[in-house]
Amino acid sequence: MTVRVRVPASSSNLGSGFDCIGIAIDRWLSASVTLHNAVSAFSISRRGKLSAVRVRADQDLFTRGFRAACGAAGAVLPAGVTIDATSDIPVGCGLGSSAAAIVAGALLADTALGLGLSRAQILEIGTTIEGHPDNVAPAVYGGAVLSVHTPTGLVASPLAVAAGIELLIAVPPFPNDTKAARAALPQTLPHSDAVVAAGRAAALVQGLATGDGALLTAALDDVLHVPFRRGRIPGYDAVVHAARAAGAFGATLSGAGSAVLAIAPRERSTGVGAAMIAAWREIGIAAELIKCSSAVAGASVTTVPDTTHHARRTTHDSSVTKETS
C-alpha cells in the first residue's frame, strides 16, 4: 500500500492569541511515502508551492517529522524513505507550511510503519520541532484550536467559532523571514501592555465563540507582537486599513506575516477581501486571496492499494524496492 496524508494550512496568532491560537485554512499539502531497502536515506520530490524549496532532504521538515515520529515510538528508521509531496500552501507567508510538512512527515511515518502514535503525540512532535504549537494544533485537529502548556502536558482545546464570521487572508508574493520576525520582539514589555494583551487574548476566545464584533476588534489589535513586526511587511498598514474600512472587525498578521488575515461578518466578507487585494495592488503588489467560510478539517491519512499507487506514481515509483504491507 501507499500511505497518503493531507494536511491543511493554518493561520496562527489571530492577533492577540500569540503562540497559542491558530485556525486551519482551506489550503492543503498532500504527501505520500514509499519505504525501500536501497540505502538512499531520505529523498523528497516536491511539486506545487513546494517546488521552490531548496533544502537537503535529510534536513527537510518532512524528514524531521518522520524521524521524530520514529524516535517517539522507539522504532528503527527504514533504510530508504521516498516522500512525494505537493502543496498549494504559500511557503514562508505565515500560513503554517512548515507545520503542515512536519505533521505530514510524522503521520506518514506513523501509518507506514504502524507506530500507533496518538494525535496528541503528533502534536507534541510537531511542537517540539516548531518551537510552538499554534500552527501544529490546527494542522493536526482542524478548526480553531487553543494550545496551552499545562503541568500535565500540552493541551489543545477546540475553540468555538461563531457561524456568522469569515476569515479573509491576503497573501503577497513575498515571504517573511520568521526568524527575523521573532528576533524583532522586545525583551520586556510595560506591565500595563501585558495586562492589555491578556485581556485581548481572552477577548479573542470569547469573540470567536460569540461573534461579538467589538470583542473581535479588540482581539485583532494585538500589542504583543504585531507592533514590532508590521514594519517588515510593505503595505501592511494600508491593507489593514482597507479591510476595516470595508467592514472587517479587524485585520492582523497571519502568523508573523507576510500574509494579512481579516475577520469579517459574512455579509461584508467579499468586499473586505477585494479591498485588501486592491490596497496591495495600489502599491504594485499582486496578492492572492484565500477565503475561509467554514471550519476546515484537520490532517487525514488514507492508504491506497499498490495497484492504484503504481498507476498514479510512475515517475517516482521507479526506485521503490520494498513497501510496508
Next chain:
Amino acid sequence: MTVRVRVPASSSNLGSGFDCIGIAIDRWLSASVTLHNAVSAFSISRRGKLSAVRVRADQDLFTRGFRAACGAAGAVLPAGVTIDATSDIPVGCGLGSSAAAIVAGALLADTALGLGLSRAQILEIGTTIEGHPDNVAPAVYGGAVLSVHTPTGLVASPLAVAAGIELLIAVPPFPNDTKAARAALPQTLPHSDAVVAAGRAAALVQGLATGDGALLTAALDDVLHVPFRRGRIPGYDAVVHAARAAGAFGATLSGAGSAVLAIAPRERSTGVGAAMIAAWREIGIAAELIKCSSAVAGASVTTVPDTTHHARRTTHDSSVTKETS
C-alpha cells in the same frame, strides 16, 4: 415608595483574567434610599459587615455612585439623601465590596430619581470610579463576565461556566490593602512572561466554558500579578497547596486578596473548602468559607410602597420629608 437594591459580591481576576474577568459570588449588599428636602446632603446608615466602615458620608462609595449616576444623566442632586445599607460581603478582602457599594449607589439614584440609565451606563460609572471593570461587571450583570475596553466602548460579555465546577473562597479575618497590592506590581515584565500570561487568559475563558481541568490549572497559575502580591497574605502558599492537594484544579487570590479562591470539580469541592480552612487554622487564622455552586444573579432593584416602607424603617424614616413618587 422606597427603592431597595441588592448587589452581589464578586471575585475578580480568577488567576489570569487580571483586571478583565470577574464572577458574582453568593454574598449580598442591600441598600435603600430616602430622598428629602432637609439640606443634610448625604447620610448613610451602615449595618452588617459595613458597620466597621469609617468614611465620611460625602466620600462614601454609595455617595460616589449616586452622584456619578446623577452626573451621567445630567440630573440635579437631591437636597438630602439618606442611604440605609447592610451587607454580608467581607470588606477589603477581594470580594468586590467596593464595586457592590458603587453599583448600589448608582442604581438607587437611577431608580429613585427616574434617571433611565442602562445597565451599560451603570457599568461605565462603576468602572470610572473603581478604575477597572472586573468586579463592577459581575456586580451589575451576575455570573462570570469578561470586560474589555474596545474602540466602541467597554464591552461586558457573559462567560459560559461549565456545570461541573465549583468555586470555593476562603476569607481570612484581615483585609488587604488594595492600593499597596497594586503598587506591588512591577513596571515591566519579560516579554516571554507576557506571552504566557496571554495564553493563560485565553485558557481561563476556555477552561471555564469547557470545565477542562488542565486548562483551569494553567489559568489559575497567574504570572501577571499573583507572584508580586502573594507574599502580602500570610498563609497564602499553604492554603493554595492545601486546595490543590484536596483536588482543586488550582487556587489563587480573589481580586488582590486577602481571600483565596479555588476552582474544583464538584465532587471534590467539600474537601477542598475544608482543606483551605484547615490550612489557615494551622497558623492560627480563623477563615470563613464561601461556596458558589451555581451562577449568581446580578444586581436587582425593587420598589416598596410607602406603607411597607414606613412600617419597616421606623428609625431612619424620622428625617424623611419628601420622597420621589
